[in-house]
Amino acid sequence: MTEELLQVNNISKNFAGVQALEGVSFTISRGEIRCLVGENGSGKSTLIKIIAGVYQPSKGEIAFHGKLQGNIRPRNALDAGIQVIYQDFSLFPNLTAAENIALNYQLSRNKKFVNWREVHAIAAEAIKLIEVDLDLDAIVGEMSVADKQLIAISRALLQNAQLIIMDEPTTALTQREIEALFYVIRNLKEKGISILFVSHKLSEVQEIADNIMILRNGIKVADGVSDEFDLAKLAYFMTGREITESSFVYDPAGKSPISILTVKNLTLPGRFFNISFDLKQGEILGIAGLLGSGRTDLALALFGIKPAKSGEVSIEGQQVHIRNIQDAMRFKIGYVPEDRLTEGLFLKQSIGRNTIIRILDRAIGWLGLISPKKFKEQIAIWVKRLRIKTNDPGLPVASLSGGNQQRVVLGKWLASNPKVLILNGPTVGVDIGSKMELHELIKELARKGLGTLILSDDLPELMHTCNRILLMRNGRIVEEFTTGDITEQELNQKITESIA
Amino acid sequence: MFRQLFRKHEFFIAIILIVISLTIGLINPRFFSLANVFSLLRRATIMGIFSMGVLIVLISGGIDVSFTGIAIFSMYTTVSILVARDFQGSIFLPFIISGLLGLILGLINGVIIGVFKLPTLIVTLGTLSLYRGAMLFFVGSNYYNQAELPVAIKEFARASVFTVETSSGKTGLHPTFFILAFLGFIVWYVLKYTMLGRSFYAMGGDRESAERAGFNILRTQLIIYGFAGLLSGIGGMIVGALFRQANPFSIVGTELDIIAAAVLGGASIAGGRGSVIGTLLGVVLITIAKNSLVLLGIPSEWQRVIVGFFILLGTAIPMVQSLVVQRRLAMQRDEIPVTS
Numbered sequence: 001m002t003e004e005l006l007q008v009n010n011i012s013k014n015f016a017g018v019q020a021l022e023g024v025s026f027t028i029s030r031g032e033i034r035c036l037v038g039e040n041g042s043g044k045s046t047l048i049k050i051i052a053g054v055y056q057p058s059k060g061e062i063a064f065h066g067k068l069q070g071n072i073r074p075r076n077a078l079d080a081g082i083q084v085i086y087q088d089f090s091l092f093p094n095l096t097a098a099e100n101i102a103l104n105y106q107l108s109r110n111k112k113f114v115n116w117r118e119v120h121a122i123a124a125e126a127i128k129l130i131e132v133d134l135d136l137d138a139i140v141g142e143m144s145v146a147d148k149q150l151i152a153i154s155r156a157l158l159q160n161a162q163l164i165i166m167d168e169p170t171t172a173l174t175q176r177e178i179e180a181l182f183y184v185i186r187n188l189k190e191k192g193i194s195i196l197f198v199s200h201k202l203s204e205v206q207e208i209a210d211n212i213m214i215l216r217n218g219i220k221v222a223d224g225v226s227d228e229f230d231l232a233k234l235a236y237f238m239t240g241r242e243i244t245e246s247s248f249v250y251d252p253a254g255k256s257p258i259s260i261l262t263v264k265n266l267t268l269p270g271r272f273f274n275i276s277f278d279l280k281q282g283e284i285l286g287i288a289g290l291l292g293s294g295r296t297d298l299a300l301a302l303f304g305i306k307p308a309k310s311g312e313v314s315i316e317g318q319q320v321h322i323r324n325i326q327d328a329m330r331f332k333i334g335y336v337p338e339d340r341l342t343e344g345l346f347l348k349q350s351i352g353r354n355t356i357i358r359i360l361d362r363a364i365g366w367l368g369l370i371s372p373k374k375f376k377e378q379i380a381i382w383v384k385r386l387r388i389k390t391n392d393p394g395l396p397v398a399s400l401s402g403g404n405q406q407r408v409v410l411g412k413w414l415a416s417n418p419k420v421l422i423l424n425g426p427t428v429g430v431d432i433g434s435k436m437e438l439h440e441l442i443k444e445l446a447r448k449g450l451g452t453l454i455l456s457d458d459l460p461e462l463m464h465t466c467n468r469i470l471l472m473r474n475g476r477i478v479e480e481f482t483t484g485d486i487t488e489q490e491l492n493q494k495i496t497e498s499i500a
Numbered sequence: 501m502f503r504q505l506f507r508k509h510e511f512f513i514a515i516i517l518i519v520i521s522l523t524i525g526l527i528n529p530r531f532f533s534l535a536n537v538f539s540l541l542r543r544a545t546i547m548g549i550f551s552m553g554v555l556i557v558l559i560s561g562g563i564d565v566s567f568t569g570i571a572i573f574s575m576y577t578t579v580s581i582l583v584a585r586d587f588q589g590s591i592f593l594p595f596i597i598s599g600l601l602g603l604i605l606g607l608i609n610g611v612i613i614g615v616f617k618l619p620t621l622i623v624t625l626g627t628l629s630l631y632r633g634a635m636l637f638f639v640g641s642n643y644y645n646q647a648e649l650p651v652a653i654k655e656f657a658r659a660s661v662f663t664v665e666t667s668s669g670k671t672g673l674h675p676t677f678f679i680l681a682f683l684g685f686i687v688w689y690v691l692k693y694t695m696l697g698r699s700f701y702a703m704g705g706d707r708e709s710a711e712r713a714g715f716n717i718l719r720t721q722l723i724i725y726g727f728a729g730l731l732s733g734i735g736g737m738i739v740g741a742l743f744r745q746a747n748p749f750s751i752v753g754t755e756l757d758i759i760a761a762a763v764l765g766g767a768s769i770a771g772g773r774g775s776v777i778g779t780l781l782g783v784v785l786i787t788i789a790k791n792s793l794v795l796l797g798i799p800s801e802w803q804r805v806i807v808g809f810f811i812l813l814g815t816a817i818p819m820v821q822s823l824v825v826q827r828r829l830a831m832q833r834d835e836i837p838v839t840s
Contacts, residue, residue: 074712090712092705094772095698103702104713107695114693 003030004066005163005194006051006082011060013046013218020046021218023060028163028194033185035205035226036198038215039238039431044198047215048165051196052084053077078108081162087171089152093141098123100140100151105158126154129191130184146177153184157193164188165196170204171428174291174457175496182208200431202234203460214238239433247483248443250283250467257281258316260451261333261420263302266311271297272475275311279420284442284452286466286483288459288495294475295455296338299422302453303335304328315419334418336410338425344409345397352379352393354408355386359415386411406430406438414445421445422453427461439465459488459495471495509766510778512817516810517785524788528795534664535671536792542673544787546742548680548780549735550758552687553728555779558762559691560724561704561771562620565755566609566628570729571736572748573635574601578737579746580639582650591652598737599730605631606729607722614721628755635748644746657741676738683731688776700724704771757807761786764814785810 006028013021021043028034038044049055051062053072062069064080077084091100101123106114123136132150140148149169156164170178185195185208199205205212206226213223214237222229222237229237236242261279266272272294279285287295301308304322313320315331322328328335336344345354356363356378363378365371383393386407390400397408413421426442427435442465446452456462462469463483471479471494479494525531550567557564578598587593605627612623646654660672691697699720702710711717740746765782767774789806798806 088709090706090709092702092709092772094705094768095701099698103698107714111695114695114698 004028005030005032005064007063007066008047008051009061009063011047011050011057011062013043013050013055013058019218021050021057021215024215024218024220025060026213026220026223028196030162031189031192031194033189033195033197033208033210035209035212036196036215037200037202037205037212037234037238039200039433042215042238043218044215045167046218048084048167048196048198051077051082051165078159081160082165083156083159083161083163084165085149085152085156085167085169087167089148091140091148091151093139095140096136097134097138097140097143097147097151098136101126101136101155101158104155108159122158123154126158129157130154131187132180132184144177145172146174146180149173149181150184153188157188161193163194163196165198167198168200169197170199170201175492176290178204200238202231202238202432205234206231216240235432238431241433245436245439245464247464248284248446248467250446252280252282257283259314260316261302261453262312262314262317264312264314266298266301266308266313268297268301268306268308270475271306272301272308272472275477277470277477277480279451279453281449281451282446283468284446284454284466286462286469287453287455287472288462288469288491289472290495291457293472295472296424297475298472299335299424299453299455302328302420302422303333305335329416332417332419334413334416334421336413336421336423336426338428344412345405347398348396350394351388351390351397351400351408352376352383354397355379355382355388355393355411356415358412382411382415386414404437406434407441410438410441410445418450420451420453422455424455425457426454427456427458435461459491463488463491509817510775510781513765513778513781513785513814516813517781517788520785520788524792524796531792531795533666535666535668536795538671538673540784540787540791541677542742543791544784545674545676545680546735546739547754547758547761547783547787549676549683549731549738551762551779551783552683552776553731553735554758554762555767555774555776556687556691556700556724557620557728558759558767558769559704559771559774560700560720561707562613562721562724563759563769564609564620564624564725564728565759566605566624566631567728567732567735567758568751568753568755569628569631570602570605570732571739572751573605573631573639573736574598574733575736575740576635576746576748577601577639579644579649579653579740583644583648587650587652589652591656594650594653595734595737599733602733602736603726603730606732607726609729610722610725613725614718632748632752639748641748643748646744649740649744649746653741654744657744674742676742679734679738684776684780691776696720696723701772704768704773706772757786757790758783760807760811764810766814766818782814 004027008027009025011021011024012019024047036044036047046055050057053074053076056071062072064082069076092103095103098120102119105122106119120136127134127150130150130153134147134150140151153164169181173181188195197205197208206229209226211224212226212229212234214221214234216238257280259278260281264276266275275298277285287298289295297306300306302313302322304324304327307323313322320327320331322331359378360370363370363374365374379393383390388400388404388407388411390404397405400408423442427438430438439461442452454462454466466483469481469483469491470477471481481491521531530536550571553567554564575598578594578601581597582594609624609627612618612627613620659675661675663670663672691700699710699715702713702715703717703720707717739751743750761782762774762779763769763782764785765775765778765780767779786807789810790803793803793806794800
């Protein structure tokens, strides 16, 4: 019988006058994989938390297994077999995998004593359910994100989960790990377990979902069978506007462009070997490769965090030695680490202050103190130069739209006037609307002559923003492509080709 | 087998302990004399009892600096009451009163920390001062010397097992050592084999996850700080007995030595890590550093320097371990053949 596991009827929620959800209804049946799609702030998390009993809805009703629930407490949701795997997985980094898997189960059975053999047996049984192999004695803090996720899933299964809600489960996973996760999810489906998969990565959603529903500003704007949607349609529903992204055209404008960064035989034993490439002014060069290919190490070496052991680096033809971050900054190399774009802001501080934080020295006046007058001048200059859309730079950064926030973050780095900008995973965790805006900004900067290196797992991103892509594997550059000459599929194949 | 040992922090501390003991013993054989060993154990016992409470607090992700204040408050108040009533009974009552006082003060810590969700360091810094001040104001600041102490305490101070006759007189092991051994066993068992003990580790590892898993954080914190207080009360009474005086100013300022011993033994200030064995090894190491360097002819001013050095060493070991592991991984990667 196709039982309605979860029924959500006309749920609304407001927080202190802000409408987070309005009249959302849907159902999940046994063994259904339903994807919940929406931009940041669309109300996805609020909806999950209402189902899990963390928040109480302002209006509407919820039924588990066809039975209408009153006030749902977290305990009720758990008893109904509803398990949420939050983005942080709620694991204990100091304990072993086995204990992490078994602990909640033991606790829910009101165990007072710990039998370690039993803990092991329970954990072994649990990972068998999802047909994966894990080192149960490893300390969870030392395991990969993918493994942590598997631990969180097996822990949920132990608690007799019938609906597993996964909040942005693929955020920190590599392509291969995502495929492994999807394998597990399909497996669960076969066992009759339902999945609510919350994501803003549209291509993944399409691959895994039976049904897709889309939230925008707290309202369900679309709901249907996965096949009814294509990427463009999903993006349209999610953002409320047409998203079209043109690919980057590198135009040296007739004149022969100068090499802004030249790398020759750069080597750091154990990390990368004999790396050579040339970055011209105005170019956007992508570096693709699996996690562990050495691409992040290369970026760290170029920025002086973990300097290379041998090889040459030249900036505008001038050989330089980068031994530390101070050197790299003196040679006008900028590095934006992963997640810095999303987390590199002081959200409660003003837009202006955030923008000029890296160039406070230009606002120094009398006695080496910060001059309020120069401070304001600098803010005015940069807000204008970065075209941040705001009436008042004194407002907190949190008041800006996602895309404009990203402008502030990038602007912070640009204010220090780099010649080479290295971006590591520039749009990890960014929703599609902001992502496009950010890509446009990167292209615009390149047109003004900045040399940019982008390290990314996101192939469409590389295809859209770069004019050339280097492929790294096992610490070596194995191939180079011009983006016009290769399709995304071909590139994907090259990247995932077996590492023999 | 060796690789597993290598991952154990306790293994390194034990090795350092053995090397230092052998070095001191070779230079000055008096180090291994029974008199010296018993005297070291006596000092280590006092630290050891306090360290068990400190360990549990650290594992749960907190830090408690108020335990010396609780210890002295409990001991001094107990002795004051007993002296005023001319107490003639057995040693058990002083321990019970002192322990109960400690438990109450510890629970006050627990309530402030658990109910108001305040940072543990700030709360216990506050209560340390509060308890000491309250004691000096309400109970007094007179010092009771050996003659004034109740008979039971005086007798307890002289108690000894394994008494041996040496050239310099009688020496023996004080029975408090067994109190510590018993406590150590209980704490070890609770930490390893009960859900309560695992909840301490879970809380220290990730508090929010512990809450989501369904652990009752408030109850756990009351147990932790109540237990730490109880141990402090008992430890305080032992301090009074072994020092043969009830001095409202003794052991002030030794909080950090004991926290340092636990950290040296592998407990993490950030919470979630620590073991009974490691902590006790840390206590012995610090005790030796503070008391036995004189046997080497090292001036006593250097004690602090050496203790500080040990703490740095203890915190550096986990770093070195992870570096070695990383390097080994890097070396392995270097051997991967080029495929294209």
